[in-house]
Amino acid sequence: MTTIIDVAKKAQVSKSTVSRVISGNGYVGQESRKKVLDAMEALSYSPNLIARNLQSGETKTIGFLAHGFIDPLGIFLESFISIAKSYNYYVTLYFTDGDQKKEIDALNQMKYKQLDGVFILTRSNKWEVIEPYSLYGPIATWHRIDSERVYSSYIDHYSGYLRSLDYLYQRGYRSIGHVLGNSVNLNTKARIRAIDDFHKEKNISINEEWIFRDDDRVDNGRHIAQLWHEMKTKTDAMAFYTDSVAAGFISELQSLGYSIPDDVAVIGFDNSEISRLMHITTVDYSIKLQAENSFIYIHNQLNKETIPEQEMSVRLIERETVPIRKHEEAET
Amino acid sequence: MTTIIDVAKKAQVSKSTVSRVISGNGYVGQESRKKVLDAMEALSYSPNLIARNLQSGETKTIGFLAHGFIDPLGIFLESFISIAKSYNYYVTLYFTDGDQKKEIDALNQMKYKQLDGVFILTRSNKWEVIEPYSLYGPIATWHRIDSERVYSSYIDHYSGYLRSLDYLYQRGYRSIGHVLGNSVNLNTKARIRAIDDFHKEKNISINEEWIFRDDDRVDNGRHIAQLWHEMKTKTDAMAFYTDSVAAGFISELQSLGYSIPDDVAVIGFDNSEISRLMHITTVDYSIKLQAENSFIYIHNQLNKETIPEQEMSVRLIERETVPIRKHEEAET
DNA sequence: CTGTTAGCGCATTCAG
DNA sequence: CTGAATGCGCTAACAG
Numbered sequence: 131m132t133t134i135i136d137v138a139k140k141a142q143v144s145k146s147t148v149s150r151v152i153s154g155n156g157y158v159g160q161e162s163r164k165k166v167l168d169a170m171e172a173l174s175y176s177p178n179l180i181a182r183n184l185q186s187g188e189t190k191t192i193g194f195l196a197h198g199f200i201d202p203l204g205i206f207l208e209s210f211i212s213i214a215k216s217y218n219y220y221v222t223l224y225f226t227d228g229d230q231k232k233e234i235d236a237l238n239q240m241k242y243k244q245l246d247g248v249f250i251l252t253r254s255n256k257w258e259v260i261e262p263y264s265l266y267g268p269i270a271t272w273h274r275i276d277s278e279r280v281y282s283s284y285i286d287h288y289s290g291y292l293r294s295l296d297y298l299y300q301r302g303y304r305s306i307g308h309v310l311g312n313s314v315n316l317n318t319k320a321r322i323r324a325i326d327d328f329h330k331e332k333n334i335s336i337n338e339e340w341i342f343r344d345d346d347r348v349d350n351g352r353h354i355a356q357l358w359h360e361m362k363t364k365t366d367a368m369a370f371y372t373d374s375v376a377a378g379f380i381s382e383l384q385s386l387g388y389s390i391p392d393d394v395a396v397i398g399f400d401n402s403e404i405s406r407l408m409h410i411t412t413v414d415y416s417i418k419l420q421a422e423n424s425f426i427y428i429h430n431q432l433n434k435e436t437i438p439e440q441e442m443s444v445r446l447i448e449r450e451t452v453p454i455r456k457h458e459e460a461e462t
Numbered sequence: 463m464t465t466i467i468d469v470a471k472k473a474q475v476s477k478s479t480v481s482r483v484i485s486g487n488g489y490v491g492q493e494s495r496k497k498v499l500d501a502m503e504a505l506s507y508s509p510n511l512i513a514r515n516l517q518s519g520e521t522k523t524i525g526f527l528a529h530g531f532i533d534p535l536g537i538f539l540e541s542f543i544s545i546a547k548s549y550n551y552y553v554t555l556y557f558t559d560g561d562q563k564k565e566i567d568a569l570n571q572m573k574y575k576q577l578d579g580v581f582i583l584t585r586s587n588k589w590e591v592i593e594p595y596s597l598y599g600p601i602a603t604w605h606r607i608d609s610e611r612v613y614s615s616y617i618d619h620y621s622g623y624l625r626s627l628d629y630l631y632q633r634g635y636r637s638i639g640h641v642l643g644n645s646v647n648l649n650t651k652a653r654i655r656a657i658d659d660f661h662k663e664k665n666i667s668i669n670e671e672w673i674f675r676d677d678d679r680v681d682n683g684r685h686i687a688q689l690w691h692e693m694k695t696k697t698d699a700m701a702f703y704t705d706s707v708a709a710g711f712i713s714e715l716q717s718l719g720y721s722i723p724d725d726v727a728v729i730g731f732d733n734s735e736i737s738r739l740m741h742i743t744t745v746d747y748s749i750k751l752q753a754e755n756s757f758i759y760i761h762n763q764l765n766k767e768t769i770p771e772q773e774m775s776v777r778l779i780e781r782e783t784v785p786i787r788k789h790e791e792a793e794t
Numbered sequence: 795c796t797g798t799t800a801g802c803g804c805a806t807t808c809a810g
Numbered sequence: 811c812t813g814a815a816t817g818c819g820c821t822a823a824c825a826g
Contacts, residue, residue: 133819144797149821156822157795179574180521181819184512184802191554199536208531211557215564220571222523222554225543232547239552242511243803350739381739407682407713408740465803476813481805488806489811513803516818575819 132173141169152177188246191220192428195236196251197228200347201374202402202417203251206272209421210249217429219246228254228346237263247428268431270424274316281427283420283442287320290444291369294397294413295328297446298367302455303395307340307365309354309375311347321371340365350378358394359386366394366455373398373405373412380408380451396451409450416442464505473501484509520578523552524760527568528583529560532679533706534734534749535583538604541753542581549761551578560586560678569595579760600763602756606648613759615752615774619652622776623701626729626745627660629778630699634787635727639672639697641686641707643679653703672697682710690726691718698726698787705730705737705744712740712783728783741782748774 134152138145143162150156151166158166169175183189192214196203211221222245224236233255239245240263247268253260257275264279274282298306308325310318329336339361342354354375358364370376376398380390390396398405401414423439430436466484470477475494482488483498490498501507515521524546528535543553554577556568565587571577572595582603585592589607596611606614630638640657642650661668671693674686686707690696702708708730712722722728730737733746755771762768 131819135819145819146798146821147796149819150796153821159795162796176570176573178516178819179571179576180512180516180519181802182821184510184516184804184819185821187512187802189512194555199540204531204536207555208557211555212559215557220554220556220576222552223526223539223543224552225540225547227544238508239511241508244511244552377739381741384741404736404739407709407736409713409716463803466805467803477804478806478814479812481803482812485805491811494812510803513818514805516803516820517805519818 131178132175133178134175136173137166137169137175140173141165153182187243188432189244190218191222191245192425193224193236193239193245193248194221194251195224195226195233195248195253197254197347198225200252200350201372201377201404202400205402205417206251206421209418210425213422213425217425219425219429221249226254230255234259240266246432249424249428268428270427272420272424273312274320276316281424283423283427285415285420285442285444287317288324290399290413290415291321291324292328293444293446294369294399295324298369298395298397298452299328299332301395301452303367303452304334305337305340305363305365305367307342307358307368309342309344309351309368309370309379311371312345313343318371344371344375347375351375352378352382355379355382355386359383359388364394367397367452368394369397369399371399373400373402373410376410376412377404377408380410391451391453395453395455398451401447405447405449411449411452412447413444414447415444463510464507465510466507468505469498469501469507472505473497485514519575520764521576522550523554523577524757525556525568525571525577525580526553526583527556527558527565527580527585529586530557532584532682533704533709533736534732537734537749538583538753541750542757545754545757549757551757551761553581558586562587566591572598578764581756581760600760602759604752604756605644606652608648613756615755615759617747617752617774617776619649620656622731622745622747623653623656624660625776625778626701626731627656630701630727630729630784631660631664633727633784635699635784636666637669637672637695637697637699639674639690639700641674641676641683641700641702641711643703644677645675650703676703676707679707683707684710684714687711687714687718691715691720696726699729699784700726701729701731703731705732705734705742708742708744709736709740712742723783723785727785727787730783733779737779737781743781743784744779745776746779747776 134145134148137148143166147158147162148166150158151163194210214221226232233253237248240248250271257277261277261279263269270281272283274284310321312318342357344354376396380396383390396410398410398412401412405412419440419442426437426439466477466480470480475498479490479494480498482490483495526542546553558564565585569580572580579600589609593609593611595601602613604615606616642653644650674689676686708728712728715722728742730742730744733744737744751772751774758769758771
């Protein structure tokens, strides 16, 4: 391997001069510069970034943690990597499989100086155990949490979900099932408030049986389909916390012989690729911007800058899974 | 930041001793070990891996290059990261957007010692420009290429595709459209041979109009759907080189008012999540194993070991998009 | 503008 | 079994 020293020898200058032309810091005379450049060329020298990292104490790489490959990881990751690259950061991916140890392992990479910061898409440890790692570098996440030490991009799930429910209501649906995510998630809590207020406002009674939990998210909504299938009085619409689970629900119901939306209307959340392919009505809340804001936060922390975050909005994407309800059995 | 020296002082030993207990190399007496461990604990010391990397000359991280987020990247990536982790390697992701510069940029990270090896899922530069980088570390890829310097996991696309076509034939389809990927890809070439041989064997004439190219893969099969829609004499079945494009094709046709498989049968390739969700008949060729074999190759190169690769098989997954053809208009 | 010197944090000789 | 010394490749003062 050829090092800065080889280049220095060949160019007949000191290694600091070589360092200066490589890094672009400090003054270098025309002649010396040329000699160095020629020598680099001749030796086909390439700098060893590890050494530079050791010196600077940073690696310019951010860790991205997620359980595994579930929608909408794709768009999120793409946006995140893209904006990171534009600021000269790389991102290394950690799939934790919901394994707490693997997650800690990944977090530790920041402690070991291998990562400058960390973004957590989905976690399995409690926040109490994750937070202390913010000592070693900035942590951002997607799910909303209340923390001074961990950033989370914010969108108003309360009004977003209320919008979905109102839409369902307007279209004639009265018995609406809700599929919610992890119960300790603040977004889930916001949704529950939305459900309560919705029922109060419309003066509909809540049926606890119509509220489904998908805490583990193991099978992308298949078991929810089973549960729905086994219900005596079925809901005529289902609202989901994420598209991929809605997709799995639809897919499984189809296998069971049902027809969507004839047998049940479905509204998703995320506006991810799968919802487009399967014509699922859903809610778009600019995942892209959320990813970018998350990176911007980490970047600002790292570089003590204040690049402003971008505003986000929520909008309904009408497709085919929520038609206007036919009132065959109109309820009063 | 606390370093090995702080620990040494606190434990009243030399820093080499500390280094020995951390790295586990060399002999350390019971007492010294305990003193060091205590000191590490007390100072909550954590090793700086950059320094270790500089010393060892490796980073234990592999680069994973892909254009962006297209199926079946998900399963592939998951398997790759999973097996990498089991061998204590990390993987950093580079989305190149089909941009040659970005790809070179990523490859250069290996030159700069930031990456021990590289896996390329989809590339945009020619192999001639990529190959030279194998000087700096092992390169593996997915698409089959003929090269001494770049590894590619191998599955027999010729017989795999022939199997799909035979299946279609058995089920009564005679006018079969083919959607192929990048034309310089060896897999594509294998498919073309399969198409030729199939037509000869069954004594069907080939209609060039029924062969579609999806070189860019920009819109996941939407434009293929448009082309099909505009054909005067339509095919009664379509065979795809990848599930996500088949999914996009189906989705778009549905938007145009067609019904699948009533109007046209569809067979995919990959057995990826989307095909399961949309009930698309497809071919499984264990992407998981391919990902693992690719990693194993890189690992073997890096560590001069010879962990054996795993055998792969191809099998047809029957779902709902290729029903037995009703012979309303049976052809002779 | 350029060379000398001193580290970054750790691993690894080599003596003892 | 342990300490001292040296170096991984590069950057950053500090003189000159």
